[in-house]
Amino acid sequence: MARNTHVAADTSAPAITQILARFVANHPSRGWSDAVDHEAHRTFYNWLGCAIGAARHEAADAALAAVAMLQPAPQATVLGRKERVDMASAALVNGITSHTFDFDDTHLKTIIHPAGPVASAVLALAETRGSSGRDVLDALVLGIDVACRIGNTMYPDHYDRGWHITGSTGMLGAAAACARLLKLDEKKTQMALGIAASQPVGLREQFGTMTKPFHPGGAARAGLTSALLAMHGFTSSPRALEAPRGFVQVVSDKRAWNEVTDELGERFEISFNTYKPFACGIVIHPSIDACVQLREQGIRAEQVERIELRVHSLVLELTGKKEPQDGLQGKFSVYHGCAAGLLFGRAGEDEFEDAIVTRPDVVALRRKVQATVDDSIDEAAADVTAILTDGRRVHVRVDHAIGSLQRPLSDAQLDGKFTQLVEPVLGAERAKAIGQACWKLGTAPDVRALVKLCAA
Amino acid sequence: MARNTHVAADTSAPAITQILARFVANHPSRGWSDAVDHEAHRTFYNWLGCAIGAARHEAADAALAAVAMLQPAPQATVLGRKERVDMASAALVNGITSHTFDFDDTHLKTIIHPAGPVASAVLALAETRGSSGRDVLDALVLGIDVACRIGNTMYPDHYDRGWHITGSTGMLGAAAACARLLKLDEKKTQMALGIAASQPVGLREQFGTMTKPFHPGGAARAGLTSALLAMHGFTSSPRALEAPRGFVQVVSDKRAWNEVTDELGERFEISFNTYKPFACGIVIHPSIDACVQLREQGIRAEQVERIELRVHSLVLELTGKKEPQDGLQGKFSVYHGCAAGLLFGRAGEDEFEDAIVTRPDVVALRRKVQATVDDSIDEAAADVTAILTDGRRVHVRVDHAIGSLQRPLSDAQLDGKFTQLVEPVLGAERAKAIGQACWKLGTAPDVRALVKLCAA
Numbered sequence: 001m002a003r004n005t006h007v008a009a010d011t012s013a014p015a016i017t018q019i020l021a022r023f024v025a026n027h028p029s030r031g032w033s034d035a036v037d038h039e040a041h042r043t044f045y046n047w048l049g050c051a052i053g054a055a056r057h058e059a060a061d062a063a064l065a066a067v068a069m070l071q072p073a074p075q076a077t078v079l080g081r082k083e084r085v086d087m088a089s090a091a092l093v094n095g096i097t098s099h100t101f102d103f104d105d106t107h108l109k110t111i112i113h114p115a116g117p118v119a120s121a122v123l124a125l126a127e128t129r130g131s132s133g134r135d136v137l138d139a140l141v142l143g144i145d146v147a148c149r150i151g152n153t154m155y156p157d158h159y160d161r162g163w164h165i166t167g168s169t170g171m172l173g174a175a176a177a178c179a180r181l182l183k184l185d186e187k188k189t190q191m192a193l194g195i196a197a198s199q200p201v202g203l204r205e206q207f208g209t210m211t212k213p214f215h216p217g218g219a220a221r222a223g224l225t226s227a228l229l230a231m232h233g234f235t236s237s238p239r240a241l242e243a244p245r246g247f248v249q250v251v252s253d254k255r256a257w258n259e260v261t262d263e264l265g266e267r268f269e270i271s272f273n274t275y276k277p278f279a280c281g282i283v284i285h286p287s288i289d290a291c292v293q294l295r296e297q298g299i300r301a302e303q304v305e306r307i308e309l310r311v312h313s314l315v316l317e318l319t320g321k322k323e324p325q326d327g328l329q330g331k332f333s334v335y336h337g338c339a340a341g342l343l344f345g346r347a348g349e350d351e352f353e354d355a356i357v358t359r360p361d362v363v364a365l366r367r368k369v370q371a372t373v374d375d376s377i378d379e380a381a382a383d384v385t386a387i388l389t390d391g392r393r394v395h396v397r398v399d400h401a402i403g404s405l406q407r408p409l410s411d412a413q414l415d416g417k418f419t420q421l422v423e424p425v426l427g428a429e430r431a432k433a434i435g436q437a438c439w440k441l442g443t444a445p446d447v448r449a450l451v452k453l454c455a456a
Numbered sequence: 457m458a459r460n461t462h463v464a465a466d467t468s469a470p471a472i473t474q475i476l477a478r479f480v481a482n483h484p485s486r487g488w489s490d491a492v493d494h495e496a497h498r499t500f501y502n503w504l505g506c507a508i509g510a511a512r513h514e515a516a517d518a519a520l521a522a523v524a525m526l527q528p529a530p531q532a533t534v535l536g537r538k539e540r541v542d543m544a545s546a547a548l549v550n551g552i553t554s555h556t557f558d559f560d561d562t563h564l565k566t567i568i569h570p571a572g573p574v575a576s577a578v579l580a581l582a583e584t585r586g587s588s589g590r591d592v593l594d595a596l597v598l599g600i601d602v603a604c605r606i607g608n609t610m611y612p613d614h615y616d617r618g619w620h621i622t623g624s625t626g627m628l629g630a631a632a633a634c635a636r637l638l639k640l641d642e643k644k645t646q647m648a649l650g651i652a653a654s655q656p657v658g659l660r661e662q663f664g665t666m667t668k669p670f671h672p673g674g675a676a677r678a679g680l681t682s683a684l685l686a687m688h689g690f691t692s693s694p695r696a697l698e699a700p701r702g703f704v705q706v707v708s709d710k711r712a713w714n715e716v717t718d719e720l721g722e723r724f725e726i727s728f729n730t731y732k733p734f735a736c737g738i739v740i741h742p743s744i745d746a747c748v749q750l751r752e753q754g755i756r757a758e759q760v761e762r763i764e765l766r767v768h769s770l771v772l773e774l775t776g777k778k779e780p781q782d783g784l785q786g787k788f789s790v791y792h793g794c795a796a797g798l799l800f801g802r803a804g805e806d807e808f809e810d811a812i813v814t815r816p817d818v819v820a821l822r823r824k825v826q827a828t829v830d831d832s833i834d835e836a837a838a839d840v841t842a843i844l845t846d847g848r849r850v851h852v853r854v855d856h857a858i859g860s861l862q863r864p865l866s867d868a869q870l871d872g873k874f875t876q877l878v879e880p881v882l883g884a885e886r887a888k889a890i891g892q893a894c895w896k897l898g899t900a901p902d903v904r905a906l907v908k909l910c911a912a
Contacts (some may be wrong), residue, residue, distance in 0.1 A: 058689070065688035066681065070542040071529035086526040162701035167654070195667050198623070198659050199674060203693075205702040211651050211692040214685075218655060225522065229670075232521035233514070236667040237659075245618035246661040 007253045009244035016248075016260045017197075017241040020149075021190035024142045024176045027265055029134060030442075032141065036268045037442065040137045042414060043144070045438040046105050046275045047098050047115035048079065052434075052454060053349060053421030054100035055080025059210040063093050063217070076124040080425045082456045087124040091174070091224045095120035095217030096210075099166070101349045102331065103279040103421070107144075107272055108405060110151035110165060114273065116216025117170025118143040121224040122177045127451045133444030135181055141270050143177025143223075146193075148269035150241070152259035154252035159204075163251060167202030167215030172241075174223020175230075182231055194236025195226035197247040208328070275414060277403040278347040280331040284319050285401035286382035287311060287334050291341030293396045294386050301343050301365050303388045309338060310374040310383040320371070330357035338384070339366035348420050380404065411439075426456065463709045465700035472704075472716045473653075473697040476605075477646035480598045480632045483721055485590060486898075488597065492724045493898065496593045498870060499600070501894040502561050502731045503554050503571035504535065508890075508910060509805065509877030510556035511536025515666040519549050519673070532580040536881045538912045543580040547630070547680045551576035551673030552666075555622070557805050558787065559735040559877070563600075563728055564861060566607035566621060570729065572672025573626025574599040577680040578633045583907045589900030591637055597726050599633025599679075602649075604725035606697070608715035610708035615660075619707060623658030623671030628697075630679020631686075638687055650692025651682035653703040664784070731870060733859040734803040736787040740775050741857035742838035743767060743790050747797030749852045750842050757799050757821050759844045765794060766830040766839040776827070786813035794840070795822035804876050836860065867895075882912065 030037060054060065055078070064078065067089040074084035079094050098104050098116045105115050122139045125131070147169045151158075159165045175196035179189040199222040202215035230236075241247050248255055278288050287309060311334070321333040330336040330352045339362050340351040356362060377383055380401065386394045400406035402413075409417070415435055422431040430453055437450040444450060486493060510516065511534070520534065523545040530540035535550050554560050554572045561571050578595045581587070603625045607614075615621045631652035635645040655678040658671035686692075697703050704711055734744050743765060767790065777789040786792040786808045795818050796807040812818060833839055836857065842850045856862035858869075865873070871891055878887035886909055893906040900906060 062685060062688045062690040066684035066690065069684050070544055071531065072542070073527035073529070075527065086528070088526055162706035164654075194662070194665070195670065198620075198662055198667055198671060199655070199657050201655050203654050203696065203702060203706055205693045205696055205699040205706075206650070206654055209650070209691045209693050211654055211690070211696075214651065214690070214692075215654060228522035228525050229518060232518045234518040234522065234667070234670070235665045236670075237661045237665050240659065240661055240667075243661040246659060250618035250659055250661075 009249060010255055011244055013242035013255065014257050014261060015239065015242065016257060017190055017193055017239055019261060019264070020146050020176065021193055022186045023264055024146065024180050025184065025186040025189045027142060029138050031265070032268055036141065036271055037137065039270050039273060040141050041439060041441055042275065042411070043105055043115050043270060043273050044119055044137070044140060044441060045414060045418060047119045048434070048438060048454065049418035049421040050101060050104045051094050051098040052080035052425050054097040055425050057097065057100045059100050059213060060093060060097050062210065063096050067093065075128045077127060077451050077455045079454045080456055087128045088221050088225050090124035091121045091220035092217040094124065095220035096213045099213035099216045101279050102281065103276055103349060105273050105275050106282065107148045107151070107269060108274055109272060110148060110155040111159070112148055112151045112169060113166045113216060114144040114147050114173060116166060117219035117223060118147060118173040118177050120217065120220035121174035122181055123447065123451065125178050125181055125224055126447045130446050130448055131181055133441040133447055136447055137442055139177040139180040141268060142180050143173040144270045145268055146176040147173025149260045150248070153248060153256050154254055157254035158252035162204050163200065164202030164204050164206065164212065164215050167219040168200035168251065170216055170219030171196040171199050171201060171222040171226070174220045175226040178224045178227035179230065182227055184227065184231055188230045190238055191234065191236050192227045192230035194238065194240030195229050195234060196223050197240040199226070200251060272405060274403055274405055275409050277409055277413065277417065278337070279349045279352055280337060280347065281319060283315050283379065284334045284337040285403060286380060286398040287315070287384065288337040288341040288347050289401040290382050290384035290396040290398045291338045292345050294384065294394060295342050295345045297394065299342070299386055299388070299394060301361065304365065304368055305387045305389050307338060307369045308385040308387065309334070309369055309371045310377055311371060312377050312379045313373045313375055314379050316371055316373060324357050326354045327352045327357050334371060335366040335369045338369045465705060466711055467700055469698035469711065470713050470717060471695065471698065472713060473646055473649055473695055475717060475720070476602050476632065477649055478642045479720055480602065480636050481640065481642040481645045483598060485594050487721070488724055492597065492727055493593065495726050495729060496597050497895060497897055498731065498867070499561055499571050499726055499729050500575055500593070500596060500897060501870060501874060503575045504890070504894060504910065505874035505877040506557060506560045507550050507554040508536035508881050510553040511881050513553065513556045515556050515669060516549060516553050518666065519552050523549065531584045533583060533907050533911045535910045536912055543584045544677050544681055546580035547577045547676035548673040550580065551676035552669045555669035555672045557735050558737070559732055559805060561729050561731050562738065563604045563607065563725060564730055565728060566604060566611040567615070568604055568607045568625060569622045569672060570600040570603050570629060572622060573675035573679060574603060574629040574633045576673065576676035577630035578637055579903065579907065581634050581637055581680055582903045586902050586904055587637055589897040589903055592903055593898055595633040595636040597724060598636050599629040600726045601724055602632040603629025605716045606704070609704060609712050610710055613710035614708040618660050619656065620658030620660050620662065620668065620671050623675040624656035624707065626672055626675030627652040627655050627657060627678040627682070630676045631682040634680045634683035635686065638683055640683065640687055644686045646694055647690065647692050648683040648686035650694065650696030651685050651690060652679050653696040655682070656707060728861060730859055730861055731865050733865055733869065733873065735805045735808055736793060736803065737775060739771050739835065740790045740793040741859060742836060742854040743771070743840065744793040744797040744803050745857040746838050746840035746852040746854045747794045748801050750840065750850060751798050751801045753850060755798070755842055755850060757817065760821065760824055761843045761845050763794060763825045764841040764843065765790070765825055765827045766833055767827060768833050768835045769829045769831055770835050772827055772829060780813050782810045783808040783813050790827060791822040791825045794825045
């Protein structure tokens with residue numbers, strides 16, 4: 001039987017399934033600082049805007065058409081739409097839309113997008129049960145802690161192997177969060193984590209297809225249904241996460257168990273969550289940011305002779321598309337990103353529409369961007385010089401882009417992003433009302449009032 | 457970015473996602489020999505008996521209680537019960553029950569239990585649509601071919617790493633089978649396989665818990681919903697199976713692509729499916745078989761002084777429990793297996809009930825079994841000598857146990873197994889009627905007539 005050629009099994013792992021279950025079941029409500037609780041509000045708010053914003057995307061249409069074949073009961077809201085579906089399907093579809101624009105939150109240490117799986121599962125369950133906003137936030141913080149700590153345990157090996165880590169840890173976060181919301185005891189929470197451990201969702205090969213956003217949705221559905229199974233006595237291995245043939249060892253050669261236990265209940269991974277200001281991969285953000293800053297200094301496209309951009313080689317490796325032909329390609333073009341930043345002062349989903357990416361003035365400006373590789377510049381930085389027609393040179397250096405941990409989006413900037421995403425779907429009045437409700441989520445007696453505002 | 461320490465990515469893999477999709481979408485109905493088609497009937501029949509037989513198990517109760525929280529539409533039958541649920545949940549629950557007794561079919565080359573994921577998905581979908589028996593059998597043969605060929609591609613490395621291969625290939629088989637039943641074209645079938653590729657279900661750590669049978673159920677649900685998504689235009693990578701960050705390379709270091717393409721459409725993996733005569737791990741079967749043969753030679757327990765059993769070391773490693781305390785432990789005791797074989801002439805689920813495992817005459821007889829390791833004996837063989845109180849020695853050598861490819865269960869023996877499983881749940885008359893319908897499945901105009909007989 002000794003055919004295994006992989007790294008040696010670790011038979012002395014700590015009992016992390018039990019440790020996490022005990023933590024999730026027993027940690028006090030709001031047992032963290034005001035800063036952590038505020039970050040939970042911001043995470044929820046950002047996630048909700050992304051989900052509503054993509055509600056009319058063809059991925060949502062296709063997913064809902066498939067769900068309709070199951071004739072679902074109208075338990076929970078599909079955000080930004082009029083359909084109501086069973087809570088597992090709502091978790092699936094809202095998880096899909098929240099990641100469709102690639103505009104959701106990022107836990108930078110693991111590049112997990114934690115809210116997609118966790119919040120999508122929690123809100124669908126909370127709406128069905130009429131839970132309080134406090135209970136939702138507690139579940140969100142704890143669920144995200146579970147997903148990101150397991151991510152820390154395995155990253156980068158797990159991701160390098162080809163797993164889309166958002167969905168392959170998200171089912172654990174969703175299971176933990178739903179177990180908390182259902183008030184399962186430690187033992188049943190442990191079973192829920194175990195059932196979810198058998199259901200990782202996500203391959204990096206799917207990037208560029210609808211199955212990428214399916215990953216957080218599928219993870220949300222898997223986690224929610226795992227909690228429901230555990231609630232009714234379904235059993236799993238109490239060592240499903242750490243055993244030699246358990247989840248972590250099967251999908252990762254890195255097994256830094258201390259990442260689960262270090263400062264558990266004192267440090268919360270949601271503290272390190274970030275929100276994108278631009279609707280594209282993070283590697284372009286410093287370049288866009290620099291061009292937005294040029295615009296803020298009064299520089300206009302018609303004044304520009306050329307833009308000299310110096311970036312790390314990774315930036316061009318991932319986003320070096322010189323002549324993007326449509327919106328999706330635009331997301332992989334640092335040239336388009338720079339043009340959008342300077343022309344519009346922003347790069348939301350609208351600035352990655354086909355019509356914008358192919359607009360003559362946009363095309364003309366991006367052709368003026370000359371990129372040079374300079375590996376002395378950090379991956380998270382960009383160095384931009386605008387050479388103007390009058391000969392002036394204007395230099396902007398961005399060491400940490402807006403939206404990074406060092407320069408987080410302000411609450412007002414989150415409001416702006418939310419509005420930009422939600423207004424086209426639900427109108428200005430509704431967008432404003434939902435925003436106000438989100439900032440007060442911690443005191444809401446029943447989340448159904450908020451959710452009702454999110455239906456079309 | 458070159459942090460990957462795993463075996464090198466294979467960038468020249470053949471386009472197996474497309475190849476399998478084309479095969480599944482285009483292979484002619486009943487495009488195989490009578491022998492293959494007969495094996496498909498046997499596979500379906502054996503699977504149905506296992507699923508009905510375990511219908512009242514507590515795993516089914518727990519799963520159905522969880523499903524009930526989604527208020528499912530009454531689209532499809534839970535086999536052996538009165539509940540009707542949506543087709544995805546029916547696929548889940550029937551997949552669970554079909555594997556609950558560990559009594560289902562085995563593709564020995566990969567130890568995949570292929571019918572659980574595939575038949576559970578197909579029948580739920582077929583009932584909802586009123587499909588013909590012919591269409592069900594076509595989907596079953598093709599779906600099992602996909603799952604087992606992917607299994608051949610990765611086994612044993614994938615299994616050794618800790619994946620429960622039944623559920624981690626089964627979602628592909630289920631997706632293929634449902635795509636076929638839905639008559640999806642090649643392109644959409646390819647998308648269905650791709651969506652399913654992101655959702656493997658199953659860790660070996662779960663053995664001994666309800667999450668083990670959850671794996672084929674979860675895979676059935678994942679495959680069915682993947683096909684529904686693809687039907688409505690949901691997209692995935694067209695190289696989801698073979699790309700460097702696609703399914704096979706992410707979960708296995710063995711990538712024998714020729715296992716997908718060799719004799720595709722000529723050799724069918726369902727030909728190599730086997731059915732267990734005994735409700736326990738295959739490694740004990742030769743020993744039980746030998747003791748059944750002793751009984752058939754007229755030997756009775758009271759005549760036995762002792763039984764000398766010689767087996768490969770693996771048999772005692774996996775099933776060496778000398779004093780099992782309950783039914784589940786009994787399944788891991790070659791000693792109990794021998795006692796059951798000699799006392800009852802069979803070892804079905806009934807012979808692994810707690811009351812039997814602890815019955816004084818059973819306990820007394822198994823204590824007379826003396827096992828010796830002899831690695832010159834094959835893992836699939838057993839050498840048994842009964843020493844009788846009158847001094848006689850009776851020797852039985854089993855080189856291939858009943859139920860193996862070399863000594864398959866006859867159709868009549870399958871009838872016996874089916875009856876033993878189904879009668880306690882649905883009664884003798886119904887068991888007989890279902891059996892007759894199963895043997896004629898290929899000519900059934902609408903499977904709903906058969907399924908109706910399977911509801912309690």
